[in-house]
Amino acid sequence: MDQHLLTIVLAAPLAGLLVLLFLPSKSKSLIRVWANIASLAGFAVSLPLVWKFHVGAPGFQFVERADWIPSLGAHYLVGIDGISLLLVMLTTLMGFVATLCSWSGVNDRLKEYYAMFLLLQTGMIGVFISLDFFLFYIFWELVLVPMYFIIGVWGGPRKLYAAIKFFLYTLAGSVLMLLGILTLYFQHYSQFGFYTFEISQLMKLQLPLGVQQWVFWAFFLGFAIKVPMFPFHTWLPDAHVEAPTAGSVILAAVLLKMGTYGFLRFSLPLLPQASMDQTIVRVLAALSIVGIVYGALVSLMQKDWKKLVAYSSVSHLGFCTLGIFSLNPNGIAGSVLQQINHGISTGMLFLVIGVIYERRHTREIAEYGGLAHVMPRFAKIFAFAMLSSAGLPLLNGFVGEFTILQGAFEANRIWAVFAVTGVILGAAYLLWLYQRTMLGQVTNPKNLGLPDLNFRECAVFAPLVVWAIWIGVYPKPYFDLLRQPVTEIVERVKPGYFAQAAAVGGTDDRFLSSVTARGRADARLDRLTIGPQVANLPHKTGTSVGTSAGVAGRSACSTLPCGGAR
Amino acid sequence: MNFLDQIWLIPLVPLGGAVLMLLLGRLLDPQPVSEVALAPGVGPQKHGHTGHGHHPHSPLKFLVSLICPGTVLVSFLLSAAAVLQLSSLPHKVHEVIQFTWISAMPFHMANGHMAVFHVDWGFLLDPLSGVMILVVTGVGFLIHVYSIGYMAHDNGYYRFFGYLNLFVFFMLMLVLANNYTLLFVGWEGVGLCSYLLIGFYFHKKSAADAGKKAFVVNRVGDAGFILGMLLMLSVLGTVRFTEVNALLRSGQFVTETAGFGVLSVMALAMFFGATGKSAQIPLYIWLPDAMEGPTPVSALIHAATMVTAGVYMVARSSALYELTPHTSMIVAVVGALTAILAASIALVQNDIKRVLAYSTVSQLGYMFLALGVGAYWVAVFHLFTHAFFKALLFLCSGSVIHAMGGEQDMRRMGGLKDKIPVTHWTMWVGSVAIAGIPGLAGFFSKDEILWQTFHSPKGSAALYVIGLATAAMTAFYMWRLMNMTFYGKSHVEPETARHIHESPWTMTVPLSVLAAGSVLVGWLGTPKLWTVFTDAFRGFPRWLEPVFELAEKGEAGNTAATEWSLMLLSVAVAAAGIALAYLFYTKRPSIPERIYERFRGLHKVLYNKWYVDEIYDFLFVNGMCKGGGRAMGAFDREVVDGGVNGAGWLTRFLALVSMWWDRWIVDGTVRFTGFFVRMLSYPATMIETGRVQAYALFVVAGVLAFLGYYVVR
Helix, strand or coil: CHHHHHHHHHHHHHHHHHHHHCCCCCCHHHHHHHHHHHHHHHHHHHHHHHHHCCCCCCCCEEEEEEEEECCCCEEEEEEECHHHHHHHHHHHHHHHHHHHHCCCCCCCCHHHHHHHHHHHHHHHHHHHHECEHHHHHHHHHHHHHHHHHHHHHHCCCCHHHHHHHHHHHHHHHHHHHHHHHHHHHHHHHHHHCCCCCEHHHHCCCCCCHHHHHHHHHHHHHHHHHHCCCCCCCCHHHHHHHHCCHHHHHHHHHHHHHHHHHHHHHHHHHHCHHHHHCHHHHHHHHHHHHHHHHHHHHHHHCCCEHHHHHHHHHHHHHHHHHHHHCCCCHHHHHHHHHHHHHHHHHHHHHHHHHHHHHHHHCCCEHHHCCCHHHHCHHHHHHHHHHHHHHCCCCCCHHHHHHHHHHHHHHHHCHHHHHHHHHHHHHHHHHHHHHHHHHHCCCCCCHHHCCCCCCCHHHHHHHHHHHHHHHHHHHCCHHHHHHHHHHHHHHHHHHCCCCCHHHHCCCCCHHHHHHHHHCCCCHHHCCCEECCCHHHHCCCCCCCCCCCCCCHHHHHHHHHCCCCCCCC | CCCHHHCCHHHHHHHHHHHHHHHHHHHHCCCCHHHCCCCCCCCCCCCHHHCCCCCCCCCCHHHHHHHHHHHHHHHHHHHHHHHHHHHCCCCCCEEEEEEEEEEEEEEECCCCCEEEEEEEEEEEECHHHHHHHHHHHHHHHHHHHHHHHHCCCCCCHHHHHHHHHHHHHHHHHHHHECEHHHHHHHHHHHHHHHHHHHCCCCCCHHHHHHHHHHHHHHHHHHHHHHHHHHHHHHHHCCCEHHHHHHHHHCCCCCCCCCCCCHHHHHHHHHHHHHHHHCCCCCCCCHHHHHHHCCHHHHHHHHHHCHHHHHHHHHHHCHHHHHHCHHHHHHHHHHHHHHHHHHHHHHCCCCEHHHHHHHHHHHHHHHHHHHHHCCCHHHHHHHHHHHHHHHHHHHHHHHHHHHHCCCCCEHHHCCCCCCCCHHHHHHHHHHHHHHHCCCCCHHHHHHHHHHHHHHHCCCCCHHHHHHHHHHHHHHHHHHHHHHHHHHCCCCCCCHHHHCCCCCCCHHHHHHHHHHHHHHHHHHHHHCCCCCCCCCHHHHHHHHHHHHHHCCCCCCCCCCCHHHHHHHHHHHHHHHHHHHHHHHHHHHHCCHHHHHHHHHCHHHHHHHHCHHHHHHHHHHHHHHHHHHHHHHHHHHHHHHHHHHHHHHHHHHHHHHHHHHHHHHHHHHHHHHHHHHHHHHHHHHHHHHHCCCCHHHHHHHHHHHHHHHHHHHHHC
16 A cells, blocks of 8 residues: 555546536536545645654655656656655645635636646646656646646636646746756666666766766756746746636645756766856855845835736745755755745735735726725734745744854855845835735725624634644754755765765764754753853763763864864 | 753744644634725725724633734743753853754865755854853743734734744854854744735835835845855855864964955855844844834834844854954944934934934844944843833834824924833833943943943954944934923823823833843843952843853953943933933934035935935846846847747748749749640640541541542642
């Protein structure tokens, strides 16, 4: 059963879709109920992944493998590590949230609408679990189709423009990515004598730097457009603005993560030398920082509520890519966490817009004002989403942002100095948006008597609120989950990064926990009273070091990973 | 019971109150429907203290008044018990680590060593945080009680108390945290509560604006704080106070006397954070606007507790600032300049709360001056005394405003002394205390600051003069306030005058307690000079000694004569300030008018707060942010998206050309070929008609032609 778990998760939405096709188009409530059941079931079957996942185990888990097109070397090969587990869970949860939030917002072509979402769901899960490039590419492209229709059919006034822009833009990127994949594919043949798309095989390639760089840029275009990184971001505001609420939610929460995930899963491990290349790193970090500041500044001046949030995504995703190209453990771990955080926070912000759009059918900020008087519950939820997005400590955003900043600071202090301005501007545009829409007097008579959130709408927000608080207050499980895969990536890109630590003993988890214990095994003793003398010794414990004090302890420490400034 | 291990309860109890209020408060205190229906054109609904009893009291509302102050009282009792137990510990430090908060990954420190980015959720109780929690919960409780009376008629009673409790939670997190990152949780959290409470009357644009301004300006400072923390992680590998201090005091780091080193930058970045939270130059501008919030908020957040967070943080980092004389110098100069700048603005303001707001900025400047010259305990001492008398002054001003039905302009007050006697006498005590008259709290702490500024090796005579001038101005503006409000001729409008009444006991009792505090707490830190008093009267410095671990500096020579004369000097300027204010605003109101006529320009500059807000607006808000945002937006639309659309347009143009080419050239060739062949075959088609007669005719004609040919030949 366990080895088929991923396949079940992948197929669950398709099964729901199959049943949906046989439901009569006339009975709308039946379709609605069934679509919600199906997406909830999709989430439910993914839950066992969480508790059956073996935290800290190297490599991929729940791996399932079958030959698919042997002559091409294409396989059905799926598996997840900590990074993909988080993204899969984000996908299944957001899939349900998106379905639930469309209950009353969408009325025409219901069956097709929900069918598209279920198809999209499978595509997204597939992207995050594929370990074979052929399979990955199919899912990657599969995602485009339902999203194209969701924007193009159920979208706003300029839906056709937005849908075509979205489709062509991302397709252009992915075609270049395909060239990169094929380069690797043929290189593998010339080096090993057989064709395969299997990623673990392709990782054995020894490529000259020049080739790696070419492939890197090809991948870069595919992923950077998806993220989207500056200056490839302009499809995003249009797509977001025109997409229906659920489409925006999925687009922001999950689809964009395909790009950052691509960098983490493919660019870095497959092309380590290119990823380390100073020019490439500098360009990517510069684009990320420009994205952070630029996205924030542009959102400051938006008049359209949804466009504002869309540009804030550019800013937040800038943090994610900056973390990745810090190429150190904290940058990457923070980046993954921030991807989840962005899914939660921006997902909530788009849901907030959806709620109000359903009532008033306009996204002009100037149309609103004083809504907090009319819809107090809504105002609270929006405030929560805003604070979570602005990175208030004890909510999710802070942990991710701060970890990324730590990583960026380690890589290059100037990066962190620039990136931190995004934190300021983030508060500015969100608070201003909140003030213009929620505070003050009700100036527009159309806003009087708007109904507050109903039970279903509260239920849509509830899981995200809980998740945001969980990550904010107790992010340890997430870091535990990410430690192993991130370590593997860093080892690949920067071999010897952990060398100092590894000399101490043990591998992976054990050495990390011994490092964790640097001078703070006391962290495990839940409570203790220390006087200044005792506290004077920062390395008084250090489990692997043994209790050492004085000069001997210090000289021992200098060769050991015990961090204190020697 | 071991209260030391239960310090986690101290912040948690108010958090419980806050959660309860924000989730269920509406059930206890149902909001009137009228709040909702704000039709345009109807105009602002009467909110605030003006609208007496415009919605019926809910029978359960008293529960709100019971729960919220109650949680803070419980916190206070727990704090007191814990501090009591702390005092019996030999080292007076107690650290409790509850769980791991951020357990991120290893990283390379600046020196190439490995460290782990690891942040605990832990609490540190030492004398410094002990003082802070007692102030926060003690003064906090009194202000909660006061709010019961003050906010009784406001809409959103439960909301107010929920925010207030949330604030107490975050403030306790701030002062109890055992590391900088967890301190930052409280740091941002109190900023959030400040935002929520400043914007409590959010239907007013000015209130919403002020809240936003406070939050964003604070965020600017926070950016500095974050960078300071990152630098600390990079250099020291940890953010935990005990470890940081131990490392810094271990002797591995030398005092950076030569110039700006990495530690100086770190200290400066953190101080930049403090300038945001504690309203110092260049980020003080948010605090005066913050007076849009209800007065208890001004007293609790913007006078007694939150704004002192920066002082607390710098005092907490004393080990760092001891190593960075250049940054300390900057701290002292910024503090002194802020003190005098704010005092100069306070001289001419007419809004009673704005005077107090600038006074707070100025007093905070004193604290930073003390920190900058290395007198950490004195800064904390001034923080402590200031918490009492400034909270008192704010609450009294609230009581005045309450009595005046919402009026805040001092020009429309006067002669209130006998109408609201309790308010008057308590405010009198507060004003004497802040002016620096011996015997009351403000004297002891302020005088010690001035003395240390003069005497300490880090201080200087110039800073002392600035401090002394500020002291004179302080006495003057406070007594200007007293004279304009309570004495002299009444300028109260007759309609308002009829409603003037003393506040209910829930308000006057906290006033009296704080007034008693404003008299007494100063005696915990009497000057060494006053040898008649025993050590019991110098408990405060001795209590804080273990925190700062500063070697007792030997008294260089006999400075007693200097100290006595400086003390007399500062008392003299304070008395002069008071006398001058009495002369100007009660005895001879014509004098200030003449001065005003004479120095109209200067008055205008002071009244408009040196135009700093306008300059900032021009440079940062409109210039960098809005201008930049607009420019970037245009760039995004025209250039970046223009590129994309251009690519689309080009593609379509090429497609059009191709289509034309295809139709007329490529296909044209094909069709021309066909046409050409058809043209060629045209003659042939002429004869191919399909009519048998014609063919028969051709045959006959052919035969005849052949025959003719042979016949003719």
